[in-house]
Amino acid sequence: MKIGFIGLGLIGGSIARAVRYFYPDTEIIAHSRTRASVEQAVADGVINRVIDQIDEDFSDCTYIFLCAPVSSNAKYLEQLKPLIGPDCIITDVGSTKTDIHEKVTDLDMEANFIGGHPMAGSEKTGYANSKRILIENAYYMITPTEKTPREAVETYRDFVASLKALPLVIDYHTHDYVTAGISHLPHIIASSLVNLVKDEDTKDGIMKLVAAGGFKDITRIASSSPEMWEQICMTNRKNISRILTDYIASLEKIKDQLDEAKSGAIYHLFETSRDYRNSLPVKGNGPLARIYEIYCDMVDEAGGIATLATILASNQISLKNIGIVHSREFIEAVLRIEFYDEESMKSAIEILRKHRYVIYER
Numbered sequence: 001m002k003i004g005f006i007g008l009g010l011i012g013g014s015i016a017r018a019v020r021y022f023y024p025d026t027e028i029i030a031h032s033r034t035r036a037s038v039e040q041a042v043a044d045g046v047i048n049r050v051i052d053q054i055d056e057d058f059s060d061c062t063y064i065f066l067c068a069p070v071s072s073n074a075k076y077l078e079q080l081k082p083l084i085g086p087d088c089i090i091t092d093v094g095s096t097k098t099d100i101h102e103k104v105t106d107l108d109m110e111a112n113f114i115g116g117h118p119m120a121g122s123e124k125t126g127y128a129n130s131k132r133i134l135i136e137n138a139y140y141m142i143t144p145t146e147k148t149p150r151e152a153v154e155t156y157r158d159f160v161a162s163l164k165a166l167p168l169v170i171d172y173h174t175h176d177y178v179t180a181g182i183s184h185l186p187h188i189i190a191s192s193l194v195n196l197v198k199d200e201d202t203k204d205g206i207m208k209l210v211a212a213g214g215f216k217d218i219t220r221i222a223s224s225s226p227e228m229w230e231q232i233c234m235t236n237r238k239n240i241s242r243i244l245t246d247y248i249a250s251l252e253k254i255k256d257q258l259d260e261a262k263s264g265a266i267y268h269l270f271e272t273s274r275d276y277r278n279s280l281p282v283k284g285n286g287p288l289a290r291i292y293e294i295y296c297d298m299v300d301e302a303g304g305i306a307t308l309a310t311i312l313a314s315n316q317i318s319l320k321n322i323g324i325v326h327s328r329e330f331i332e333a334v335l336r337i338e339f340y341d342e343e344s345m346k347s348a349i350e351i352l353r354k355h356r357y358v359i360y361e362r
Contacts, residue, residue, distance in 0.1 A: 004061040005030040005047070006054070006076050008037050011093045011118060012067030013130025016046050018163040021132050029057055033068070037127035054079040063156075065116075066092040066100075070231045074103040081107055089152055091116040095179060096235040097143045097172035104145060114156050115143035115172055118165060119183070125225050133164075140165035141179075143172035180239035185247060187229055188240070190222040291338060292345040297358040298324075298335040305335065308357070315351055317344050 003019060005012050008030045019026055031051040032038045041047040051057045058064060058080060066073040073092055077100075080090060090113050092100055097115045104113045120138035140160045144153045153169065160167040170178075197215070201207040233240060257265040298304050305322065312319060321338035339345040349359050 001062045002027040002029070002060055004028075004051075004058045004064040006032070006064065006066050007068035007072075008032045008034075008041055008047075008127050009067060010121065010125050010127070010130050010134070012065060013037070013041065013046070013127040014120075014132065014134035015065060015067075015093070015118070015163070016041065017130060017132040018135060020046050022162055022164075029061075034127075041127060054083070056083060059083045059085060061088055063159075064088065064090045066090065066094075069228065070094045070096060070099065070235055073100055077103055077107055077109060081109060084112060086112075087152075088112055089114055089156060091156070093118055094235075095183065095232045097141075097175045099235045101143065101145065101172045110145035110147035111149065113145055114148055114153060115141075115145075115175075116160075117141040117143070117175065117179070119179075120165075121224075125228070136164040138165055140167050141175055142167050142169045143175050144169065176236050177239050180236055181243050184232060184236055184240050185243050187221050187224065188233070188244065189247075190219045191229075194219050194222045292320075292340070292342055293336060293338045294345060294349060295360040296335045296337060296352065308335070308337075308352070311351065311355060312348055315347065317348050317351070 001023060003016075003026055005016055005028065008016065009032075012030075016028055016030070019028060028047040029049045029051050030038045030041060030047045031054060035050075038047065038050045042050060049057075054076060061084070064080065064084070066076055068076065073094065077090070084090065090109070093116055094100060095117060097117065101113075101115060104110055118135045118138055118140045120135050142153070142157060142160065157167045157169060193215075197207050197211070254266075254269060257269075296308070298308070305324075309319065309322065318340060319337060320340050321336075323336055324334060337348065339348060349361070352359055
């Protein structure tokens with residue numbers, strides 16, 4: 001295989017790293033407006049060559065990933081059209097699909113296009129933050145056109161699965177409606193909530209000072225790239241507006257219930273949301289798979305975390321993540337430890353309690 005990348009940021013870089021890992025003999029070329037990122041990718045051994053402009057180097061690619069900002073990808077389609085062979089598949093990684101599909105139709109490139117959206121990411125951006133496992137166990141939405149050959153779709157789906165992502169073939173209109181609700185609206189809510197607290201804070205900034213667990217959890221994504229999210233909102237504005245209208249209506253309803261002291265209705269709000277949230281998939285390898293975590297009281301002294309980690313390592317228990325919890329708003333402990341599976345978690349609890357650590361389970 002030969003694979004081309006146009007743009008090599010967080011998502012493009014992560015896909016390229018996964019391709020290099022699972023298909024080490026693949027030739028990978030990349031063009032990016034940020035020269036430093038592609039040069040670093042060459043130094044890292046992720047890509048083979050930097051391409052300075054869109055030219056014949058892309059003509060014999062099996063796949064070409066458009067990983068530039070959404071507004072730039074249409075321009076690259078026009079440049080690629082006279083270059084690519086009949087069997088080349090162009091795909092993208094954008095969070096919205098309607099605009100790119102309409103451009104593909106206008107250019108009569110439907111037979112060579114399969115839309116893509118890996119539902120993974122981070123508030124951090126750029127190639128420097130890319131990682132091979134970013135798309136692992138994440139849903140990877142695939143939106144073929146009506147003219148994409150079925151065999152090409154199946155081959156691409158298998159390719160995505162081989163990178164350890166979870167491919168899901170879906171109509172692009174449905175994709176944009178679904179992501180408006182579960183991805184785009186949450187970013188708007190997070191950003192608007194942060195701005196609300198900023199505007200409503202006391203003169204001495206007490207809200208900012210004590211902002212803790214719940215607030216930080218729900219607003220983490222507000223740290224994402226403003227440029228990227230402006231483009232996402234502009235290219236999916238109709239779907240977002242439709243769902244935002246319903247969301248505003250639901251908030252107004254909640255406000256009325258509070259004003260009228262309808263405690264039963266407020267209880268029902270929390271009860272139904274809890275039950276639905278708890279019904280989300282928690283088994284298997286999906287992005288909402290169960291998290292195996294414990295919390296542990298930790299004495300504030302040098303080497304405390306290292307000692308705990310050494311105890312677990314000496315018992316062949318691998319840690320997936322470990323970090324200090326800075327707020328005790330909802331959690332009694334100050335150290336959060338995450339494991340890869342339930343067996344490791346249970347063994348760790350037993351071992352740490354034998355060493356007289358205070359463990360909390362959730």
